[in-house]
Amino acid sequence: MKKAILYLNQFFGQVGGEDMADHTPEIREGLVGPAMELDKQLGDDIQVTHTIICGDNFMGSRQEEAIDMIKGFLKDKEVDFFFAGPAFRAGRYGAACGHAGRAAQKMFPEAVVITSMDEENPGVEMFRKDMFIFKGGASAAAMRNDLKAMAQFAQKLAKGEEITTAKDEGYFGRGKRKQFFLNPPVPATERVIDMLLKKLNGEPFETELPVPVTDLVPVAPPVAPEKLSEATIAIVTSGGIVPVGNPDRIQSASATKWGKYDVSGMDDLKAGEYQTIHAGFDPMAANADPDVIVPLDAMRQYEKEGKIKEMYKYFYSTVGTGTTQKEAARMGAEIAAELKEAGVDGVLLVAT
Amino acid sequence: MKLELGNFFVKDIVFGAETAYKDGVLTINKEEALEVVREDEHITEADLVIVKPGDMVRIVPVKEAIEPRYRVGGGPVFPGVTGDLMQTGNGRTLALKNMSVLAVGKHWGGFQDGLIDMGGEGAKYTYFSQLMNVCLVADTDELKEQREQQKKNHALRWGGMRLAEYLGKTVAEQSPDEVETYELAPVTKRTADEEKLPKVVMVLQPQSQMEESGYNDLVYGWDSNRMLPTFMHPNEVLDGCIISGSFMPCSSKWATYDFQNYPMIKRLYQEHGKTVNFLGVIMSNLNVALEQKERAALFVASMAKNLGADAAIVAEEGYGNPDADYTLCLVALENEGIKTVGLSNECTGRDGASQPLVSMDEKADAMVSTGNVSEMIELPPMPVVIGELEALARDGMSGGWDNDAILGSSVREDGSIIMENNAMFCGDQVVGWSTKTMVEY
Amino acid sequence: MLMANLIPVATSVGVNKMVPTISIPYPLGDPSTPLDEQYKLRYHRVGVALDALTADISEPTLFKTKI
Structure with missing residues (x-):
């Protein structure tokens, strides 16, 4: 049986609302809040063993300290999967899930880190290259669906099934482009003609190679x-x-x-x-x-x-x-x- | 121009007493065929091996693929290369289908050479595993380049072309199973119905990046490095006006066979008169200096504009710095208001995280992608190897290596291999066959 | 400070200071010209690059060369 840990903020960790956003990170054995549903969705192959709870403001303002504490919690744990959120459209929570997930990934390079956010959550752009961020709902109303998507993906990996593309699986692309044999096998000639005719007719078309945004490097100070x-x-x-x-x-x-x-x-x-x-x-x-x-x-x-x-x-x-x-x-x-x-x-x- | 391609569907290839084609069976007198190959005294050793789809055979280093053909009425299959100059694309040419002639090094490979698995899981990575192939396996006395990574492969490539012409001659007096007709009137003399349709040009960027002669694709025998973009009839391409070169990492390469059968050109012919008015081909090239790249893009855009093109397709034979030629050309056409679609492969690295083309521009908003040159491929041993397997590791083939710190050699002791897609023979099938695309994970 | 021929590639990856060179295989000396001309060109462009190190810029800049 594979082991998983879930990261939550103070609200979903049932500590309290905005007034408890400075809550010091803690780890609890067993299942708190959404961890119960997640554990249920994960079935028999994966077990959620612990829940980490951290105030969003604590992570926001004392990030290094928070990460050190989380690393301390994880040190003696078995981690095959690290879940965080879902964070919906909550910006601070999304960033916190990303930071916690990235720290867990560093400690456990073989572990799979999975979270979920709404596409407008700034955490998506910050962390999409570092972990699997599933396309989630805007608010907690989507909790069940979002947890289900995260859990199903984890089950698939636990069973050793091959993952298909980011788009098909439902997570935000991690910036890794790989070749893929189309099934059914549509030759490039057909794809070119299709794209060309759509472009000529002013219909929407989808390029197979979206142009990425240029990374800007800060200018080095000049030699006087x-x-x-x-x-x-x-x-x-x-x-x-x-x-x-x-x-x-x-x-x-x-x-x-x-x-x-x-x-x-x-x-x-x-x-x-x-x-x-x-x-x-x-x-x-x-x-x-x-x-x-x-x-x-x-x-x-x-x-x-x-x-x-x-x-x-x-x-x-x-x-x-x-x-x-x-x-x-x-x-x-x-x-x-x-x-x-x-x-x-x-x-x-x-x-x- | 009107070109009739008379197709003979080859069902089997065998060795026998007389080189002849009868009822779908091509019989080859091996000794006589090898004499044709040995007309070039630089060929020191040569043999022929027949392979068929599904055979558990690995072929490496493959240098070239050619479709055997015969020009009715006389003349070389490749004017300016295997014989005198003459215009191609008019009249009738006979072709032996379902097969190719492969030029294979008996020992020595190089940067530009590739690998073909005829069966097993590796077969899907090249088009040529679907064909019956006559492998010309030869060695040469081109000692100067034997240990060089960059090889012109002249003796082997020309030997392959002579062999293809020799085999093509077998059908000279026979009537084909099928005739494909390719006809386009001059651009100013199209019918009223054709005139109503959006006008499309096909821009080809064949490989031409070596400044020394002998490595680049040749257009009517002329080094494509030494030309500026020019307008051509698509039939000229389908009928042997251009041959492949010997430079690019192999999965990006267009073999001579690819030019003879150029799927994107044939596909445009299918649309001609229905959805588009196919104006023709702008034959451009790929360059090594920015100014040359810019100049070529400028010529292409001007020609397309003055031909009245509404749309264009640009195909690039290569990756790396030629991506700059590709992007410049796509942008130059878009700047003229010509709606353009790009057709090429990508290099996103073994981890898939590198920028797909070295030069990109948001105006290039419609591109079809046919593969990742640096995708890692691991394949089990094959019972039979034609050529020399060690070439993949030893000779600097673009997808092979001899001493990676973690992965070891591309060729393992048991005959299994680990390589980048780069070394798959014409593997990315940019000419249009590719059923691969690129997706984000 | 980057000396490169393919300026579109350099701008596409976010380089800040660029001096153009004449080609990919021979950035600083065209082998079809006499050796002293090759040297002159190389000396000039390296000089432009050295001066560019001292330039205070706020955005990607292509420095002009004369030879």
Whole structure:
């Protein structure tokens, strides 16, 4: 039998209303409030063992403390499923379910975290990539239905059944796009014609690839213009320039590794000593003169002229074809940490 | 232009004393066929193997697929490539259906090569498992590229084309089981009824990203990297004016067979005169510099606009940086008020969480998606391997690897494999066959 | 500070400071031109990138190059 824990706020945990929203997190053995219905819906395969109750304001204003306490509660528990809510359209509650769920997931990477919210709950956008958030009702009138949807999904997973798409299962997409064989098998030609005719006729149509919103990155503070001559500048590239022989065995596509190469005492990168191992473009030019990707010669000239103090002694390199954003972000963070540690003031990223 | 494709439905392929086609059975004199292949002295070893749907056979590294054909009245099947230049798309061409010629490396694979399972659970990942295939398994003396990840595969690809022409000749004097007719009048001479319908162009972006010759798709023998978008009759494409290249990760690739049978073009023909007025094909390309990408999009949009197109379909042979060409083209057409639908695959990573195309724009609001190049695929061993299984791990095939820290090698000791969809031969079937889509989990 | 040819890709992933390069396979030197011209172009564009590090910007910015 699989074990589950349910997270509730002070209201659904039957502690009290808004006046009890500062309620300190607590864990109770057994079933409180909606936990009873959930346990019933889960049937014989999954048992709800505990209920966690936390005031919405406590989670809102003393989040770190609340999370630490919840982690403490969970430490010695068995958790196959972690449920939270349903939170309906309650914004604070939705966010609290998300924070609690995320903490539980971190502690129990194999556990399944399931909650439910109305689509206008801000918690949906905050946490949809981190857990299964089912499309729930706007108010507590939907309690039974929402619990049922959460429970049915959990049962399906407990039985080892394969899940279909977010849309079919009824949860908000987690931003993971995978290929799917259509059944019945509708070839792309039919789908194109259907979409084209609808678009021509001004009828509603659904793209198979919705364009996601761009992630904005905060602008890094500039190097003060008068300080550029005192700055150490590093070069990082996704163009796959490495010493011939590729000592770090960086992959030519879908890279998960990066390397750093000491260029102290060199005035440029020589053909035959450095090469590109990037499989996504014609390597001829970069192999003939690796400076077209890592411009060491130009950087040395700017050192001589005093425009910059120096080029950092290592350049960093990986391959940017087929590389997942997640791996790229991890490698970027690792390289950035080293450069910060080394006191590098600025970075030129050369992409291919 | 009027093209008649005379189809012969091949029911069986066997080896025998005389290369001939009779009552649906294609008989091949192996030695004679191999002599045709060996006309190129760079072929050092060659063999032919026949495989059929359902056979428990794994074929790797596959470099090319070609439909055997014969041009009635003379002339090469691929003008400018296997013979002199002439216009394609007019007249009659005979085709051996239900089959293809596959060019397979006896040992060496590369970035652009793919894998086909003819049976078992892996069969669904490629179109070519549904066909009977004559595998030309060969080695060459192209030593310069033998250990290179990027291969032109010239001797094998051209050997495959010669073999396809040789087999096509068997039906030269016979009458086909079926004749498909493809006819479109010049765009200014359409009938009044056709004129009333919305005008549609099909924009093709074949792979052309290598600056060195020998890797790119060829249009009438011309390197598609060295051309600007141009207007063509769809029949030219269906009748051998373009051959596949040797560069893109394989699931994104369009084989020569794909061009000869281009399903999206054939589907537009079906709609022509009913729901749309199919103007023709704008043959664009894919580039390696932003300015080139922008210039190509500009030419496509101008041509579509001046042809009076109301709608367009854009298909991209590739992923990664060519997504920029794709998106630029979709946006340029939309900016002209031309209602556009995109047709391509995605790269969302093994975890599915990466941005689907490297460049996206909200104006590209209608796209059909045919697969994820980086989807992980694990398949059990196959009793028979044609080619060399180790190529998947050893030779830098785009969906294979030799030493992943967690997953180990793509090829395991028992012959089972783990790979990305990237290495499935023409697996994403962007030309239109794909019954895959992309969904969010 | 990103030096890249595919500016639409860079803007699509939210890069803030960008200097264009001339192509994907050879961002900083066209092999069909003489070596000294390749170097001139590389020197110029790296210089623009170094200056861009000092620019105080509030939104994604593409820095102009002359060569």
